[in-house]
Amino acid sequence: MRIPLLLAWAVLGGCLSKQGAAAQALVTADSSLRAATRQMQAQYRAALGGQLGLYSGLQYGYFSSPIIQGHPFFGAGTEASTGSVSYDGQTYAAVPLWYDLILDAVVTRRHEGPGQIRLVSERVTGFTLGPRRFVRLPAGTELTPGFYELLYQGPDSLQVLARHSKYLYIVPGDRQGRREYRSREQAFLRRAGRYYAISRLGSVLTALDGHRRELKKLAAARQLSFTADNRAASAAVLAAEYDRLKAPSATAP
Numbered sequence: 001m002r003i004p005l006l007l008a009w010a011v012l013g014g015c016l017s018k019q020g021a022a023a024q025a026l027v028t029a030d031s032s033l034r035a036a037t038r039q040m041q042a043q044y045r046a047a048l049g050g051q052l053g054l055y056s057g058l059q060y061g062y063f064s065s066p067i068i069q070g071h072p073f074f075g076a077g078t079e080a081s082t083g084s085v086s087y088d089g090q091t092y093a094a095v096p097l098w099y100d101l102i103l104d105a106v107v108t109r110r111h112e113g114p115g116q117i118r119l120v121s122e123r124v125t126g127f128t129l130g131p132r133r134f135v136r137l138p139a140g141t142e143l144t145p146g147f148y149e150l151l152y153q154g155p156d157s158l159q160v161l162a163r164h165s166k167y168l169y170i171v172p173g174d175r176q177g178r179r180e181y182r183s184r185e186q187a188f189l190r191r192a193g194r195y196y197a198i199s200r201l202g203s204v205l206t207a208l209d210g211h212r213r214e215l216k217k218l219a220a221a222r223q224l225s226f227t228a229d230n231r232a233a234s235a236a237v238l239a240a241e242y243d244r245l246k247a248p249s250a251t252a253p
Contacts, residue, residue, distance in 0.1 A: 054085070054092045055111045060118040062100065070181030072166055074099040074129065080109065085127040087119060097129060101166035101183070104146045121146070135161075142195045143188060152236040154243045159190040160198075162232035187232035189239065198235045200226045208238070211245045 062072050071078045080096035085106060098107040098116070106119045106127055124147075126135045132149060139145045144163070152160040163186040171178045187198035189207045196207035201219055205212050215238050218224075224234035 054087055054095065054108065054119075055117060056088075057108075057117040057119045060100075060105075060107050060116040062102075067176050067178045068168070068180065069178070072100050072102040072181060074101055074164055081129040083128040083130065085119070086125045088123050089125075097127060099127075099129060099134070099147070099164075101164055102168075102181075104165070106147075148188070149232070151232055152239045154239060156243065156246075157190070157193070158239055158243060160232060160236040160239050161188045161190065162186065163188070185228055185232065187235055189235055198226075198231050200231070201234075204235050204238050208242045211242055214245055215241060 075081060078098075080098055082094060083097045084091060084093045085095055085097060085108070086092075096109050099105075100107055100118070103118070105121055106124055107116050108119065109115075110117055121136070122138075124136055126133070127147075128134070134147045135150050136147050137143055137145055143161075146163070148161040148163050150159065151162055152158070165184045166181050167184065168179045169182045171180065189196045189198055189204060191207055191209075196203065198204055198207070201216070201224070205215060208215065218241050219234070219238065222237060224237060225231075226234055
C-alpha cells in the first residue's frame with residue numbers, strides 16, 4: 001500500500017508545483033502590466049507637457065435648437081480661436097479657446113476624446129483670442145466681477161475696457177417661439193484708480209479731465225463714433241492721444 005500512497009503524494013506535489021508556477025506567472029504578468037501602465041501615464045504626461053493643469057474644469061455644452069439663431073460665443077462663428085490663458089498662476093499658449101458670453105466663461109477642448117470643458121472663472125486671470133486681450137476683474141472692484149476686453153493700457157495705469165455679453169431675445173409674435181442670441185457691449189475708462197462708464201464723447205472728456213480741446217478736435221477729424229458697438233474703440237483712441245499729450249515730449253517747447 002505504500003507505493004500508491006507515494007505515487008499520490010508525487011502527483012499532488014506536481015500539481016502544486018504547476019499551480020505555484022502559474023501563480024508566479026500571473027504575479028509577473030500583473031507587475032508587467034502595472035509597469036506598462038505607469039510608463040504610458042508618464043508618456044501621456046510628457047506629451048501634454050506643462051499643459052496638464054489646464055484640463056481641470058467642468059464639463060461644458062450649450063443648448064442648440066433649430067428655433068435658436070446664433071451662438072453664445074464671442075466672435076463671428078462657433079470655431080475655436082487660438083489663444084493663451086493664464087490659469088492657476090500658469091500661462092498656457094497656443095490653446096483652442098471659446099469665450100461664452102452668456103456664462104462669462106472660458107472654454108477649451110478636452111485633452112482626451114471629443115467635447116469641451118469650462119475653466120473655473122475664478123482661477124483665470126486673463127486670456128487672449130487671437131490679438132484681443134481679456135482680463136478678469138475680481139470681486140471688490142467698482143465694476144461687476146468678470147472678464148473685460150482690455151483695449152488700451154497706458155503707461156500710467158490708464159485703461160479702456162469693454163464688457164461683452166449676450167442674451168437670448170424672444171422674437172415677438174413668432175408662433176414657433178423663435179429666439180436669437182443678441183450682443184451687448186459696455187465701455188469703461190479707468191483713470192487714477194476710478195472707473196467711468198462711457199456712453200458718449202462727453203463722458204470720455206469728463207473721465208480724462210484734460211486736453212479737452214485737442215481731444216474734441218481729434219474725435220471730429222477721425223469721425224469717432226460712440227454708438228454701442230464703437231464707443232469702447234473710440235475711447236481707446238482718445239485715451240492713447242491723452243497719454244501722448246501728457247508725455248513730456250509733447251508739452252516741451
